Amino acid sequence: MKKSTIIIFALVVLVFIASWILKGSTNEGDSPYLQGFLVTLAAFLTLAIMSFLYKDNPYYKFAEHLFVGVSAAYWMCLGFWSTIVGNLIPRLSRGMSDFFQVPYIEGDYNFFFVIPIIFGVLLLMRLSPKGGWLSRWPLAFIVGTTAGLNFVRYLRSDFIKQIYSTIIPLVVEWKGFGAFFSDFTLSATGQLALMGTNIVIFIGVICGLIYFYFSKEHTGLFGRASRVGIWILMITFGASFGYTVMGRISLLVGRITFLFKDWLEIIN
Amino acid sequence: MKRQLPFVLVFIFGAFMVFQYFVPHESSEWVYEFLLDWITIIGIFALALGIYSLYHVSVEKIKFKRENWPYSYVTLIGLFLMVVFGFTGRVGDAWGMYPVFVLTLVAFLMLLIQTTIATNKTLWLGLCAVSLVVAVAIGLFDDTWTINFMTQEGLRNSMFVNFFDYILIPILSTMFSLLAFFIASAAYRAFRARNLLATLLLIAALIVMLRFNPYMPFGLPALMADTSNWLMNVPNLAAQRAIVIGIGLGIVATALKVILGIERGYMGKG
Numbered sequence: 001m002k003k004s005t006i007i008i009f010a011l012v013v014l015v016f017i018a019s020w021i022l023k024g025s026t027n028e029g030d031s032p033y034l035q036g037f038l039v040t041l042a043a044f045l046t047l048a049i050m051s052f053l054y055k056d057n058p059y060y061k062f063a064e065h066l067f068v069g070v071s072a073a074y075w076m077c078l079g080f081w082s083t084i085v086g087n088l089i090p091r092l093s094r095g096m097s098d099f100f101q102v103p104y105i106e107g108d109y110n111f112f113f114v115i116p117i118i119f120g121v122l123l124l125m126r127l128s129p130k131g132g133w134l135s136r137w138p139l140a141f142i143v144g145t146t147a148g149l150n151f152v153r154y155l156r157s158d159f160i161k162q163i164y165s166t167i168i169p170l171v172v173e174w175k176g177f178g179a180f181f182s183d184f185t186l187s188a189t190g191q192l193a194l195m196g197t198n199i200v201i202f203i204g205v206i207c208g209l210i211y212f213y214f215s216k217e218h219t220g221l222f223g224r225a226s227r228v229g230i231w232i233l234m235i236t237f238g239a240s241f242g243y244t245v246m247g248r249i250s251l252l253v254g255r256i257t258f259l260f261k262d263w264l265e266i267i268n
Numbered sequence: 269m270k271r272q273l274p275f276v277l278v279f280i281f282g283a284f285m286v287f288q289y290f291v292p293h294e295s296s297e298w299v300y301e302f303l304l305d306w307i308t309i310i311g312i313f314a315l316a317l318g319i320y321s322l323y324h325v326s327v328e329k330i331k332f333k334r335e336n337w338p339y340s341y342v343t344l345i346g347l348f349l350m351v352v353f354g355f356t357g358r359v360g361d362a363w364g365m366y367p368v369f370v371l372t373l374v375a376f377l378m379l380l381i382q383t384t385i386a387t388n389k390t391l392w393l394g395l396c397a398v399s400l401v402v403a404v405a406i407g408l409f410d411d412t413w414t415i416n417f418m419t420q421e422g423l424r425n426s427m428f429v430n431f432f433d434y435i436l437i438p439i440l441s442t443m444f445s446l447l448a449f450f451i452a453s454a455a456y457r458a459f460r461a462r463n464l465l466a467t468l469l470l471i472a473a474l475i476v477m478l479r480f481n482p483y484m485p486f487g488l489p490a491l492m493a494d495t496s497n498w499l500m501n502v503p504n505l506a507a508q509r510a511i512v513i514g515i516g517l518g519i520v521a522t523a524l525k526v527i528l529g530i531e532r533g534y535m536g537k538g
Contacts (some may be wrong), residue, residue: 030361045435049442053449060353065339067439068322069346070431076319077428078356079312081418088309100419109302116306120313127320133270136535138310139279140274143526143534144304148285151523160511195527197502205513206507212514229510234465236507239471239499241455245473246480251441257315258438 010058018042019263045264046255088113166205168198204232275529282527322347331385344381348374350431357416357425364412370427372403472499 023036045066048059089096090105091113097104119138126135172191174180182190210222211229218226260266285303319512326340352373358366379396386392407413418424461467478484484509525531 026294031363031436032388034430038430042434042438046438046442047335049439049446052446061336061339062342063439065342066346066435069343069348070350071349072322073347073354074428074436076315077351079315081354083308083312085418087305112302113305113309116309119306119310122320123310123313124317126317136270136274137277141533142307142314143312144278144281147278147523147526148282150519151282151286151527152289154516154519154523158512159520162513162516166509168377185441200502201509204503205383205509208507208510209513212510230465231468232503232507233510234468235472236498238469239411239476239496239504241451241469242473242476242479243450243500245451245455246477248445248451252445252448255438255442255445 011114012044016040019043023263039263043259046259050255088117166202168202170199170202172198203228208232271535274535275532279527279529286527318348327385330381341378342379345374346435348377350428353416353428355408355416355426356413357427359412359414363406364414365410366413367408369403369406369410369413372399372406375399376403446525475499 020033020040023039024033025036027033027035029035045063048063051057052060085100085102088160089100090102091107091110094104119141122134123136123138125131172195174179175191180191207225207229209229210225211218211233213226216222257267261268269441281303285300288300304485323344326343328334329337329340349370352370356365356366358371376396376399379392383389383392383396414427455473459466459470459473463468475492476496476499479489479492481492482489486493526534
């Protein structure tokens with residue numbers, strides 16, 4: 001290991017220990033030093049992740065690996081307490097419900113909940129070299145059920161409902177000249193503006209779909225429609241890009257605010 | 269038997285889920301609810317399988333000293349600490365011997381791993397036994413800790429919540445915020461108005477980004493807000509709808525292939 005790396009590491013450790021002690025001594029409340037440690041740790045992790053902007057380094061790797069371990073355990077604990085204890089045990093045993101302090105749910109068909117436990121145990125058989133094939137049964141149950149569920153759900157929400165919402169009146173109901181030629185704002189409350197909006201949506205969807213249709217060559221009228229489709233798609237990608245950038249910027253502002261307000265206490 | 273039965277199960281459960289949608293009877297609804305609960309419960313076992321896989325990969329990495337192996341210790345310590353905090357907690361406000369209990373328990377688990385890896389097993393086994401004895405002694409005779417049960421308010425252990433607030437959230441939000449820099453550098457390369465398509469992309473992105481900028485004079489914020497809203501609600505909606513219809517058709521076709529046994533890749537080999 002290089003001497004400069006060791007010096008930088010020692011400096012980082014010293015700075016964050018000093019920060020912990022300082023924050024602990026100035027904090028008020030139940031556990032000031034614990035609170036100081038946690039804020040310092042969060043600041044260290046924030047800076048460790050940000051250090052990736054320079055290049056991949058040991059501090060970034062430390063934070064990354066810590067995140068993997070802690071988040072895996074977090075979801076496991078949450079899954080155990082909310083699903084196994086919250087959903088399964090109250091239906092299986094009164095004694096275990098009392099032990100885990102959850103109300104027992106009376107039911108005539110609660111014994112059916114033994115089946116997912118059997119399936120769950122079979123799933124764990126994947127770890128066994130000889131019985132690994134048994135894990136295909138629960139997998140088949142999950143895949144089959146999810147496929148059936150998705151078939152109906154997506155056919156309804158992503159196909160039929162989308163087409164239903166696209167088939168909108170392109171010519172609005174006539175309510176007189178006043179209503180037709182009023183309010184030309186982009187919020188499209190006037191009838192002419194509303195008609196324009198509906199036409200843009202309808203043409204946009206049709207042209208967008210044509211762009212994604214590759215079984216026919218994009219020439220002639222079909223090609224021109226496909227060209228309009230790519231324009232609409234480019235506007236969408238631009239708008240989505242802008243929206244994503246602003247979301248990330250607001251997260252960055254949040255992290256910088258944390259560093260300067262909660263950790264360094266420079267701003268109020 | 270080994271390969272055919274799973275495909276029969278896929279067909280039965282898949283076909284049932286499709287048909288039950290068209291049967292407006294309460295018993296059909298009841299079975300549907302049951303099956304959804306079953307999926308959630310089996311999913312937790314799959315999560316346990318994933319955790320074991322993470323543990324196994326980390327231990328193997330340490331054992332064979334693969335690239336970046338020292339960081340696997342960090343992963344394992346984080347994993348064990350969070351699991352201990354997820355299942356135990358201190359009683360009241362007093363800390364007592366609880367921190368020592370947690371540390372010795374995690375040390376025991378880490379030393380146990382070290383025992384399986386190291387060549388000099390006696391030393392590590394001895395240390396492992398010492399940490400276990402200390403952890404058991406505190407566990408039996410100290411009453412400042414308890415098994416932590418989940419209540420309506422969530423897990424009561426403050427350290428479990430603290431680890432979420434001060435480790436998971438900062439890392440996650442900083443990682444996502446880093447994308448702002450990478451997106452900015454990508455934008456520099458992509459946003460050159462070289463042709464009509466690139467210009468459309470540039471203008472749409474600029475309008476949406478400027479919409480959030482409060483420092484614009486002459487009533488421009490209102491105009492930007494209107495234009496941005498129109499972009500999001502009209503052309504964006506149209507293109508998103510075309511994409512969603514395509515995705516929906518793809519999902520439906522794949523689901524049908526899975527139910528009918530045409531798509532079998534998920535079952536693996538063997």
